[in-house]
Amino acid sequence: MSDDLLLERAERVEGAGVLRIGVIGVGNISAQYFEHLPALPNLQLVAVADMNEERAREVAAEQGVRALTVDELLADADVDAVLNLTIPAAHAAIGIRAIESGKHVYGEKPLALNPAEAEPLLALAAERGLRVGSAPDTVLGTGIQTARKALDDGAIGRPIAAAIHWSAPGHELWHPAPAFYYQPGGGPLFDMGPYYLSSIVTLFGPIARVSGLATTSPRERSVATGPLAGTAIPVDVATHVSALLEHENGLTTTITVSFDVWKSRAPLFEVFGTEGTMAVPDPNRFEGDVEIAPAATREWETIPVSAGWADSGRGFGLADMARAIETDRPHRAGGELAFHVLEVMDGILRAAESHTVIDIASTVDRPAPVPLASTPASW
Structure with missing residues (x-):
């Protein structure tokens, strides 16, 4: 240094x-x-x-x-x-x-x-x-925040539903020590789910109830790179999960996350409204184009960046928390939001196991927008 x-x-x-x-x-x-x-x-x-x-x-x-x-x-x-x-x-x-x-x-x-x-x-x-x-x-960057501002401004009318699909073959293909991804707290839902679930709560508000389906692939997995290459990986989590979420405001989200897809045109993150469709950028990134297909043209157009911290990266949520401590206000990437997302993920897996609909006990305010x-x- x-x-x-x-x-x-x-x-x-x-x-x-x-x-x-x-x-x-x-x-x-x-x-x-x-x-x-x-x-x-x-x-x-x-x-x-x-x-x-x-x-x-x-x-x-x-x-x-x-x-x-x-x-x-x-x-x-x-x-x-x-x-x-x-x-x-x-x-x-x-x-x-x-x-x-x-x-x-x-x-x-x-x-x-x-x-x-x-x-x-x-x-x-x-x-x-x-x-x-x-x-x-990542939800504090220009990607999700621009999408939020456009939705709040009525760019596609009233949002009705959202659809999410994220998939990959598995993190063992690139991570040098990936075993924890296949233990409780890992899997595609607990690893990638927080990006999408935090985003949809930021966009649409808290989730009231969930249903879900989950399966564990019989595929044998082993570390592909690094000093542990060839080491077998025990799998103790669901590797393919689909869920239907009902938000408190009545909007519904469907989501699928998977470690079992060798090739796909996903990720997909779209919002369907009364006056158009919005394509939301990958919430695992801080930036990305927000596209809208208005009902009048049904042609995709990229909208200008209008909100969020530009050139941001991991640590910005911690900096926002530091500023919130200093100014005595709520911080955006807060424990209450993380708890709500955790309960939703836990509820999806419980719903899949019991073949029931699970009510979510917690709720949370939408975090303050980022100008x-x-x-x-x-x-």
Whole structure:
């Protein structure tokens, strides 16, 4: 890391509203956060930790910060918030430990393995006056936010329904350590579902009830790349899931997510309205074209970018949480939204198992919209 960047980070600590961040878990996804943290002026990376302490030391040297054990990081008075990038099975436990240590926590998705595991985390945070945030924050970029503004402005009339299809052959084809994707907290629903479910709640509001079908492919899977290549992967999750969701406002969404499709023209994310159809960009990305086919022409046209943080990336949700703490307002990628999405995913699997319709007990307000901005200076 350059001396200029180290000086810039030191200057930020002296300013108001800077949240000092300790990262727990420096696996594959962490690189995307480290890429964007230097551009976020209200975040200060101060330490990293990982079960693999050698890996933590390597990353700490790259980032110009301290390498600590997990226990040391949680006890460190210089860490204001924990960025929890552990595997899903550890999300709730690390989150609770962070809250018990007096620190805010922002984690990768899903919030926990199930609602029962997540409830104590949110309850403890509320009791201690601390914040819980959760990925995905892709919904804060120009793609989903432009779609939201266009829908709110009536670009396709009144929305009636949405259709979603995402599929892939399986993450074992590219990820060097993909076993956790096939354990509880993984699978296509818990891995990719949060992007789409967080988006449709952002677009249309909370979900009232769900039904679903789920199957587990008999295909044998093994790691394709890296030092573990050839290692067999046990599969303990559904690998192909379809669901029908009814929103509180009456709009319906159909969604299919799969690790069993070798080739498809998907992903598909479309919204059908009384005056046209909207094609929504991939919510696993922060940007992308929003297209509308008006009823009058039924021809696709790309609409101008009109909302969202431009040039954003992973970490923007954490920066928004830091700004919300400073200004005493709700943050957008919040624990309540993540909990609602978690309950919906859990409900889909329970509906598939019981062949029933499952009512969703939780509800959540639509997060505040993001105005079009090229930098986070106005946060």
